[in-house]
Amino acid sequence: MFPIEVFLTYTLACLLLVISPGPDNILAIGRGLSQGKLAACISGSASGVGILFHVLTATFGLTVLIQTSAMAFMVVKLIGAAYLIWLGMKVLRSRSLINLTPTSKQPLKTIFCTGFLSAALNPKPGMFVLAFIPQFVNPELGSVSTQMIAYGFWFALLTGIGFSLMGIFSSKLTAYLQNKPKVINGLNLGAGLTFITSGLAVAALKQR
Numbered sequence: 776m777f778p779i780e781v782f783l784t785y786t787l788a789c790l791l792l793v794i795s796p797g798p799d800n801i802l803a804i805g806r807g808l809s810q811g812k813l814a815a816c817i818s819g820s821a822s823g824v825g826i827l828f829h830v831l832t833a834t835f836g837l838t839v840l841i842q843t844s845a846m847a848f849m850v851v852k853l854i855g856a857a858y859l860i861w862l863g864m865k866v867l868r869s870r871s872l873i874n875l876t877p878t879s880k881q882p883l884k885t886i887f888c889t890g891f892l893s894a895a896l897n898p899k900p901g902m903f904v905l906a907f908i909p910q911f912v913n914p915e916l917g918s919v920s921t922q923m924i925a926y927g928f929w930f931a932l933l934t935g936i937g938f939s940l941m942g943i944f945s946s947k948l949t950a951y952l953q954n955k956p957k958v959i960n961g962l963n964l965g966a967g968l969t970f971i972t973s974g975l976a977v978a979a980l981k982q983r
Contacts, residue, residue: 777916777925785911789930793937798859798973799825799894800938801966805872807942808949808962810880815942817883818890823935825894829901830908830927834920855896856978862893863970870963897973904930 793800799822807815866872894900904927912922952959 777922781911781913785926786929786933788907789933790937792930793934796969798862798897798970799890799934800941801969802872802890802893803938803942804945805962805966806886807945808952809872810886811946811949812943814880814883814886815946816939817886819938819940819942820935821887821890822894822938823931825891826900826904826934827928827931828891828895829904830924830931833901833905833908834923834927852898852978855898856974858892858896859970859974860978861974862889863967863972863974866963866967866970870960870967872963872966899976 800819803815803818803822806818908923908926908930911926912919916922
């Protein structure tokens with residue numbers, strides 16, 4: 776069902792997407808710096824589950840509804856934009872996404888929910904999945920839905936692993952950053968602005 780040359784091309788495209796800077800991998804990196812490898816893996820995995828959510832909704836029609844219904848598109852877009860902007864404002868106010876001082880750590884459940892909602896409430900991944908994955912689907916090779924889910928699951932898995940590895944690698948920098956408060960403050964500032972910029976980009980999305 777999945778020709779090896781097509782699958783390899785698809786995998787390479789997915790990896791390029793995974794390493795592209797965005798709010799979700801920044802979340803994983805921030806968790807890795809602040810709370811270590813486990814928190815990074817939880818955040819990265821949550822983003823992967825969020826991508827899988829988009830894959831399933833694209834396969835079973837919700838994303839198509841968002842594309843065709845102006846009201847549905849507007850509602851999803853505004854919710855996603857508001858959540859990303861809220862995250863950005865929260866980071867800018869507290870400067871705590873990357874925090875190496877001894878403070879109470881966030882529960883893993885909260886870390887997972889934040890990572891999942893950041894990916895799932897953002898309509899951009901859903902629109903992208905709907906435009907990206909079907910390019911690799913061949914109706915002559917079997918069920919289109921099965922191929923969509925299989926390719927989507929692989930993309931979600933690569934996303935979860937990739938973001939987790941980014942967070943794990945960033946955790947190695949904790950000792951280096953321990954006595955560099957200006958650098959940490961700059962990283963928090965950059966992360967907050969990235970969330971807000973991503974939210975504004977979502978708010979500016981136009982229905983296609």
